[in-house]
Amino acid sequence: MPLNEPITPGTVDWTGENPGILLKDDAGNFSAMALFFRVAWSPVGQGQVLLLYGSPDQVAGPSEAPNVILSDNPDLTAFLKTNFISKLAAFAGAPGFATLPEIGAQAVRTSGDPMSHRYTETIAGPGLTVELVWEGFEKPRALELSPHEVASGEQNMFSLLVPARSAQIIVNGRALPGTLGTRVQAGYETTTAFLYFSETWIIPPEPA
Template sequence: MPLNEPITPGVVDWTGENPGILLKDADGNFSAMALFFRVAWSPVGQGQVLLLYGTPDAVQGSDAAPNVILSDNPALTAFLKENFISKLAAFANAPAFDTLPELGAQVVRTSGDPMGHRYSETLVAAGLTVELVWEDLQPPRALELSPHEVASGEQNMFSLLVPAHAAQVIVNGRSLPGQLGTRVQAGYETTTAFLYFSETWIIPPEAS
Protein backbone atom coordinates (compact mmCIF):
# COMPACT_ATOMS: atom_id res chain seq x y z
CA MET A 1 0.00 0.00 0.00
CA PRO A 2 1.53 3.38 -0.97
CA LEU A 3 2.10 6.06 1.65
CA ASN A 4 -0.46 8.84 1.85
CA GLU A 5 2.31 11.39 1.30
CA PRO A 6 5.07 9.69 -0.70
CA ILE A 7 7.12 12.91 -0.94
CA THR A 8 7.98 14.72 2.28
CA PRO A 9 7.55 18.48 1.79
CA GLY A 10 10.31 20.90 2.75
CA VAL A 11 14.01 21.39 2.07
CA VAL A 12 16.55 18.67 2.84
CA ASP A 13 19.10 20.11 5.26
CA TRP A 14 21.47 17.14 5.38
CA THR A 15 21.43 13.35 5.47
CA GLY A 16 23.81 10.69 6.72
CA GLU A 17 24.84 9.13 10.04
CA ASN A 18 25.03 10.83 13.43
CA PRO A 19 26.13 8.55 16.28
CA GLY A 20 27.16 9.89 19.66
CA ILE A 21 28.35 9.06 23.16
CA LEU A 22 27.68 11.19 26.24
CA LEU A 23 29.37 10.08 29.46
CA LYS A 24 28.53 11.37 32.94
CA ASP A 25 30.34 11.52 36.28
CA ALA A 26 28.99 10.39 39.64
CA ASP A 27 27.21 13.73 40.12
CA GLY A 28 25.37 13.44 36.80
CA ASN A 29 27.47 16.05 34.99
CA PHE A 30 28.91 15.36 31.54
CA SER A 31 32.47 14.03 31.76
CA ALA A 32 32.97 13.42 28.02
CA MET A 33 30.85 14.16 24.95
CA ALA A 34 31.37 12.94 21.40
CA LEU A 35 29.18 13.57 18.37
CA PHE A 36 30.15 12.12 15.00
CA PHE A 37 28.75 12.95 11.55
CA ARG A 38 29.14 10.99 8.33
CA VAL A 39 27.23 13.19 5.90
CA ALA A 40 26.20 11.75 2.55
CA TRP A 41 24.57 14.97 1.28
CA SER A 42 24.53 18.58 2.43
CA PRO A 43 24.58 21.98 0.70
CA VAL A 44 28.36 22.04 1.22
CA GLY A 45 29.12 18.47 0.20
CA GLN A 46 29.98 15.21 1.87
CA GLY A 47 32.29 14.63 4.77
CA GLN A 48 33.01 13.32 8.23
CA VAL A 49 33.17 15.42 11.38
CA LEU A 50 33.81 14.54 15.02
CA LEU A 51 33.13 17.01 17.81
CA LEU A 52 34.82 15.88 21.04
CA TYR A 53 34.59 17.47 24.45
CA GLY A 54 37.08 15.49 26.49
CA THR A 55 36.79 18.16 29.19
CA PRO A 56 33.25 19.56 28.75
CA ASP A 57 33.37 22.05 31.62
CA ALA A 58 36.53 23.84 30.42
CA VAL A 59 37.41 26.14 27.54
CA GLN A 60 40.59 24.21 26.92
CA GLY A 61 40.99 20.51 27.40
CA SER A 62 44.19 18.59 28.01
CA ASP A 63 46.32 16.37 25.82
CA ALA A 64 44.65 13.37 27.43
CA ALA A 65 41.13 14.81 27.22
CA PRO A 66 41.05 17.44 24.43
CA ASN A 67 38.22 19.66 23.29
CA VAL A 68 38.56 19.47 19.51
CA ILE A 69 36.94 18.93 16.13
CA LEU A 70 38.33 16.43 13.64
CA SER A 71 37.09 16.87 10.08
CA ASP A 72 37.83 16.07 6.44
CA ASN A 73 35.64 18.92 5.14
CA PRO A 74 36.06 22.34 6.85
CA ALA A 75 33.03 23.77 5.02
CA LEU A 76 30.89 20.97 6.41
CA THR A 77 32.23 21.62 9.91
CA ALA A 78 31.20 25.27 9.67
CA PHE A 79 27.79 24.35 8.24
CA LEU A 80 27.04 21.84 11.00
CA LYS A 81 28.26 24.15 13.78
CA GLU A 82 26.12 27.05 12.58
CA ASN A 83 23.00 25.26 11.42
CA PHE A 84 22.80 22.21 13.65
CA ILE A 85 25.18 21.83 16.60
CA SER A 86 24.54 25.40 17.76
CA LYS A 87 20.93 24.36 18.35
CA LEU A 88 21.86 21.43 20.61
CA ALA A 89 22.03 23.00 24.07
CA ALA A 90 24.31 20.39 25.64
CA PHE A 91 26.99 21.05 22.99
CA ALA A 92 26.41 24.73 22.15
CA ASN A 93 26.46 25.84 25.80
CA ALA A 94 29.78 24.18 26.55
CA PRO A 95 32.56 26.69 27.35
CA ALA A 96 34.73 25.48 24.45
CA PHE A 97 32.11 25.70 21.70
CA ASP A 98 33.16 29.03 20.16
CA THR A 99 36.90 28.34 20.25
CA LEU A 100 37.15 24.65 19.34
CA PRO A 101 40.35 23.94 17.40
CA GLU A 102 39.86 21.98 14.18
CA LEU A 103 42.25 19.28 13.01
CA GLY A 104 42.28 17.64 9.62
CA ALA A 105 41.16 14.02 9.81
CA GLN A 106 43.77 11.91 8.04
CA VAL A 107 42.03 8.56 8.59
CA VAL A 108 38.39 7.72 9.32
CA ARG A 109 37.67 4.05 9.85
CA THR A 110 34.54 2.07 10.75
CA SER A 111 34.63 -1.41 12.26
CA GLY A 112 32.27 -3.86 13.87
CA ASP A 113 28.67 -4.68 13.06
CA PRO A 114 25.63 -2.69 14.24
CA MET A 115 23.68 -5.97 14.11
CA GLY A 116 26.23 -7.56 16.43
CA HIS A 117 27.76 -6.72 19.81
CA ARG A 118 30.28 -3.99 18.95
CA TYR A 119 30.58 -1.06 16.54
CA SER A 120 33.25 1.64 16.37
CA GLU A 121 34.42 4.77 14.57
CA THR A 122 38.11 5.69 14.63
CA LEU A 123 39.51 9.04 13.52
CA VAL A 124 43.18 9.91 13.25
CA ALA A 125 44.71 13.39 13.03
CA ALA A 126 48.21 14.70 13.71
CA GLY A 127 49.15 13.37 17.14
CA LEU A 128 45.60 12.34 17.99
CA THR A 129 43.61 9.13 17.63
CA VAL A 130 40.02 9.00 18.84
CA GLU A 131 38.00 5.78 18.92
CA LEU A 132 34.29 5.74 19.70
CA VAL A 133 33.01 2.33 20.75
CA TRP A 134 29.39 1.22 21.14
CA GLU A 135 28.68 -2.17 22.73
CA ASP A 136 25.72 -4.23 23.95
CA LEU A 137 23.71 -2.99 20.97
CA GLN A 138 19.94 -3.12 21.12
CA PRO A 139 17.31 -3.78 18.43
CA PRO A 140 16.78 -0.81 16.07
CA ARG A 141 13.85 1.58 16.16
CA ALA A 142 12.64 3.60 13.17
CA LEU A 143 11.96 7.21 14.12
CA GLU A 144 9.90 9.88 12.39
CA LEU A 145 10.07 13.02 14.52
CA SER A 146 8.57 16.49 14.18
CA PRO A 147 10.31 19.75 15.20
CA HIS A 148 8.96 19.73 18.77
CA GLU A 149 10.43 16.23 19.29
CA VAL A 150 14.01 16.94 18.16
CA ALA A 151 16.76 18.80 20.00
CA SER A 152 17.12 21.48 17.30
CA GLY A 153 13.44 22.35 17.56
CA GLU A 154 13.33 23.24 13.86
CA GLN A 155 13.42 20.24 11.52
CA ASN A 156 11.56 17.06 10.81
CA MET A 157 13.86 14.07 11.24
CA PHE A 158 13.78 10.48 9.99
CA SER A 159 16.28 7.98 11.33
CA LEU A 160 17.09 4.46 12.44
CA LEU A 161 18.17 4.41 16.10
CA VAL A 162 20.34 1.62 17.50
CA PRO A 163 20.80 2.20 21.25
CA ALA A 164 23.88 0.93 23.08
CA HIS A 165 24.02 -0.10 26.73
CA ALA A 166 27.81 0.26 26.95
CA ALA A 167 30.22 2.69 25.29
CA GLN A 168 33.71 4.15 25.44
CA VAL A 169 35.49 7.25 24.17
CA ILE A 170 39.15 6.32 23.75
CA VAL A 171 41.79 9.04 23.21
CA ASN A 172 45.27 7.88 22.20
CA GLY A 173 44.58 4.46 23.69
CA ARG A 174 43.08 5.67 26.98
CA SER A 175 39.38 5.55 27.84
CA LEU A 176 37.89 8.79 29.12
CA PRO A 177 36.12 8.45 32.47
CA GLY A 178 32.37 8.37 32.91
CA GLN A 179 29.26 6.24 32.68
CA LEU A 180 26.26 6.27 30.38
CA GLY A 181 23.10 8.03 31.45
CA THR A 182 19.52 7.75 30.25
CA ARG A 183 17.57 10.07 27.98
CA VAL A 184 14.05 10.21 26.60
CA GLN A 185 13.32 10.86 22.93
CA ALA A 186 9.74 11.14 21.75
CA GLY A 187 8.56 9.29 24.84
CA TYR A 188 11.07 6.45 24.41
CA GLU A 189 13.65 5.98 27.17
CA THR A 190 17.06 5.11 25.84
CA THR A 191 20.71 5.70 26.73
CA THR A 192 23.25 8.44 26.05
CA ALA A 193 25.09 6.16 23.59
CA PHE A 194 23.39 5.90 20.24
CA LEU A 195 23.89 4.99 16.61
CA TYR A 196 21.75 6.94 14.17
CA PHE A 197 21.71 5.59 10.61
CA SER A 198 19.89 6.91 7.52
CA GLU A 199 19.33 10.16 9.38
CA THR A 200 17.68 12.88 7.31
CA TRP A 201 16.86 16.39 8.52
CA ILE A 202 14.21 18.33 6.60
CA ILE A 203 13.31 21.99 7.06
CA PRO A 204 9.50 22.18 6.96
CA PRO A 205 7.91 24.37 4.26
CA GLU A 206 6.75 26.94 6.81
CA ALA A 207 10.32 27.39 8.06
CA SER A 208 12.18 27.25 4.72
Protein backbone atom coordinates in the same frame (compact mmCIF):
# COMPACT_ATOMS: atom_id res chain seq x y z
CA MET B 1 0.29 0.12 0.57
CA PRO B 2 1.81 3.34 -0.77
CA LEU B 3 2.34 6.24 1.58
CA ASN B 4 -0.34 8.94 1.53
CA GLU B 5 2.36 11.52 0.76
CA PRO B 6 5.21 9.78 -1.11
CA ILE B 7 7.36 12.93 -1.18
CA THR B 8 8.07 14.72 2.10
CA PRO B 9 7.64 18.48 1.60
CA GLY B 10 10.40 20.87 2.61
CA THR B 11 14.12 21.34 2.00
CA VAL B 12 16.64 18.63 2.76
CA ASP B 13 19.15 20.04 5.24
CA TRP B 14 21.54 17.09 5.39
CA THR B 15 21.51 13.30 5.46
CA GLY B 16 23.91 10.64 6.71
CA GLU B 17 24.93 9.02 9.99
CA ASN B 18 25.17 10.67 13.40
CA PRO B 19 26.31 8.37 16.23
CA GLY B 20 27.27 9.75 19.61
CA ILE B 21 28.41 8.99 23.15
CA LEU B 22 27.78 11.14 26.22
CA LEU B 23 29.44 10.05 29.47
CA LYS B 24 28.65 11.32 32.96
CA ASP B 25 30.52 11.49 36.26
CA ASP B 26 29.21 10.34 39.65
CA ALA B 27 27.53 13.73 40.19
CA GLY B 28 25.57 13.41 36.94
CA ASN B 29 27.59 16.01 35.03
CA PHE B 30 28.96 15.31 31.56
CA SER B 31 32.54 14.04 31.80
CA ALA B 32 33.14 13.41 28.08
CA MET B 33 31.05 13.79 24.92
CA ALA B 34 31.54 12.79 21.31
CA LEU B 35 29.29 13.43 18.33
CA PHE B 36 30.27 12.05 14.93
CA PHE B 37 28.84 12.94 11.53
CA ARG B 38 29.24 10.98 8.32
CA VAL B 39 27.31 13.19 5.91
CA ALA B 40 26.30 11.76 2.54
CA TRP B 41 24.65 14.97 1.29
CA SER B 42 24.52 18.57 2.44
CA PRO B 43 24.51 21.97 0.71
CA VAL B 44 28.29 22.13 1.28
CA GLY B 45 29.13 18.59 0.24
CA GLN B 46 29.99 15.30 1.87
CA GLY B 47 32.33 14.76 4.77
CA GLN B 48 33.10 13.38 8.19
CA VAL B 49 33.22 15.46 11.35
CA LEU B 50 33.92 14.51 14.96
CA LEU B 51 33.16 16.92 17.78
CA LEU B 52 34.98 15.79 20.92
CA TYR B 53 34.65 17.25 24.38
CA GLY B 54 37.22 15.37 26.41
CA SER B 55 36.80 18.00 29.13
CA PRO B 56 33.33 19.52 28.71
CA ASP B 57 33.67 21.85 31.71
CA GLN B 58 36.84 23.51 30.36
CA VAL B 59 37.60 25.77 27.40
CA ALA B 60 40.40 23.67 25.92
CA GLY B 61 41.16 20.65 28.08
CA PRO B 62 44.50 18.88 28.49
CA SER B 63 46.19 16.96 25.68
CA GLU B 64 44.93 13.64 27.01
CA ALA B 65 41.31 14.89 27.07
CA PRO B 66 41.06 17.74 24.55
CA ASN B 67 38.09 19.68 23.27
CA VAL B 68 38.53 19.57 19.51
CA ILE B 69 36.95 18.99 16.11
CA LEU B 70 38.39 16.49 13.63
CA SER B 71 37.09 17.04 10.11
CA ASP B 72 37.83 16.32 6.46
CA ASN B 73 35.58 19.13 5.18
CA PRO B 74 35.92 22.54 6.90
CA ASP B 75 32.87 23.92 5.09
CA LEU B 76 30.79 21.05 6.46
CA THR B 77 32.13 21.72 9.96
CA ALA B 78 31.03 25.35 9.76
CA PHE B 79 27.64 24.37 8.34
CA LEU B 80 26.96 21.82 11.10
CA LYS B 81 28.15 24.14 13.87
CA THR B 82 25.90 26.96 12.71
CA ASN B 83 22.81 25.06 11.57
CA PHE B 84 22.76 22.05 13.86
CA ILE B 85 25.24 21.71 16.73
CA SER B 86 24.58 25.26 17.97
CA LYS B 87 21.00 24.17 18.66
CA LEU B 88 22.01 21.20 20.85
CA ALA B 89 22.17 22.56 24.39
CA ALA B 90 24.59 19.97 25.77
CA PHE B 91 27.18 20.74 23.08
CA ALA B 92 26.60 24.42 22.32
CA GLY B 93 26.43 25.30 26.03
CA ALA B 94 29.91 23.95 26.79
CA PRO B 95 32.53 26.64 27.65
CA GLY B 96 34.74 25.74 24.68
CA PHE B 97 32.13 25.67 21.92
CA ALA B 98 32.95 29.05 20.36
CA THR B 99 36.71 28.43 20.26
CA LEU B 100 36.92 24.73 19.40
CA PRO B 101 40.11 24.11 17.41
CA GLU B 102 39.67 22.19 14.17
CA ILE B 103 42.27 19.78 12.84
CA GLY B 104 42.22 17.78 9.65
CA ALA B 105 41.02 14.20 9.79
CA GLN B 106 43.60 12.05 8.00
CA ALA B 107 41.84 8.69 8.36
CA VAL B 108 38.37 7.51 9.36
CA ARG B 109 37.63 3.83 9.85
CA THR B 110 34.52 1.88 10.79
CA SER B 111 34.67 -1.62 12.26
CA GLY B 112 32.36 -4.09 13.95
CA ASP B 113 28.70 -4.71 13.26
CA PRO B 114 25.69 -3.00 14.88
CA MET B 115 23.82 -6.30 14.48
CA SER B 116 26.48 -7.99 16.60
CA HIS B 117 27.93 -6.93 19.96
CA ARG B 118 30.41 -4.17 19.05
CA TYR B 119 30.70 -1.24 16.63
CA THR B 120 33.46 1.38 16.39
CA GLU B 121 34.37 4.59 14.61
CA THR B 122 38.04 5.59 14.63
CA ILE B 123 39.03 9.11 13.57
CA ALA B 124 42.70 10.09 13.32
CA GLY B 125 44.50 13.40 12.76
CA PRO B 126 47.96 14.80 13.54
CA GLY B 127 48.90 13.54 17.00
CA LEU B 128 45.34 12.48 17.84
CA THR B 129 43.42 9.24 17.41
CA VAL B 130 39.90 8.96 18.80
CA GLU B 131 38.06 5.64 18.96
CA LEU B 132 34.35 5.53 19.71
CA VAL B 133 33.09 2.16 20.89
CA TRP B 134 29.47 1.02 21.27
CA GLU B 135 28.48 -2.35 22.74
CA GLY B 136 25.37 -4.18 23.95
CA PHE B 137 22.85 -3.06 21.36
CA GLU B 138 19.13 -2.78 21.82
CA LYS B 139 16.71 -3.46 18.97
CA PRO B 140 16.60 -0.76 16.29
CA ARG B 141 13.77 1.73 16.17
CA ALA B 142 12.62 3.66 13.11
CA LEU B 143 11.95 7.30 13.99
CA GLU B 144 9.89 9.95 12.24
CA LEU B 145 10.05 13.09 14.37
CA SER B 146 8.55 16.54 14.02
CA PRO B 147 10.28 19.79 15.06
CA HIS B 148 8.90 19.79 18.61
CA GLU B 149 10.38 16.30 19.16
CA VAL B 150 13.97 17.03 18.06
CA ALA B 151 16.69 18.93 19.90
CA SER B 152 17.05 21.60 17.21
CA GLY B 153 13.35 22.43 17.41
CA GLU B 154 13.31 23.32 13.71
CA GLN B 155 13.41 20.30 11.41
CA ASN B 156 11.60 17.07 10.70
CA MET B 157 13.91 14.10 11.18
CA PHE B 158 13.82 10.52 9.91
CA SER B 159 16.32 8.00 11.26
CA LEU B 160 17.08 4.47 12.42
CA LEU B 161 18.13 4.53 16.08
CA VAL B 162 20.21 1.71 17.58
CA PRO B 163 20.81 2.38 21.30
CA ALA B 164 23.83 0.87 23.10
CA ARG B 165 24.02 -0.16 26.76
CA SER B 166 27.81 0.28 26.98
CA ALA B 167 30.24 2.70 25.32
CA GLN B 168 33.72 4.19 25.51
CA ILE B 169 35.53 7.25 24.15
CA ILE B 170 39.21 6.36 23.75
CA VAL B 171 41.76 9.12 23.09
CA ASN B 172 45.26 8.01 22.02
CA GLY B 173 44.69 4.65 23.67
CA ARG B 174 43.25 6.02 26.92
CA ALA B 175 39.57 5.59 27.80
CA LEU B 176 38.00 8.79 29.09
CA PRO B 177 36.23 8.43 32.45
CA GLY B 178 32.48 8.32 32.87
CA THR B 179 29.42 6.12 32.54
CA LEU B 180 26.32 6.27 30.39
CA GLY B 181 23.23 8.15 31.47
CA THR B 182 19.66 7.97 30.24
CA ARG B 183 17.70 10.21 27.91
CA VAL B 184 14.24 10.29 26.40
CA GLN B 185 13.88 10.05 22.63
CA ALA B 186 10.45 10.19 21.01
CA GLY B 187 8.78 9.40 24.30
CA TYR B 188 10.79 6.38 25.35
CA GLU B 189 13.79 6.14 27.66
CA THR B 190 17.09 5.13 26.12
CA THR B 191 20.79 5.63 26.83
CA THR B 192 23.29 8.39 26.03
CA ALA B 193 25.12 6.07 23.58
CA PHE B 194 23.45 5.81 20.22
CA LEU B 195 23.90 4.95 16.57
CA TYR B 196 21.78 6.91 14.12
CA PHE B 197 21.72 5.53 10.58
CA SER B 198 19.93 6.89 7.49
CA GLU B 199 19.40 10.15 9.36
CA THR B 200 17.75 12.87 7.29
CA TRP B 201 16.89 16.38 8.45
CA ILE B 202 14.27 18.33 6.52
CA ILE B 203 13.39 22.00 6.95
CA PRO B 204 9.57 22.17 6.76
CA PRO B 205 8.00 24.48 4.15
CA GLU B 206 6.74 27.85 5.26
CA PRO B 207 3.04 27.81 6.15
CA ALA B 208 0.85 28.77 3.21
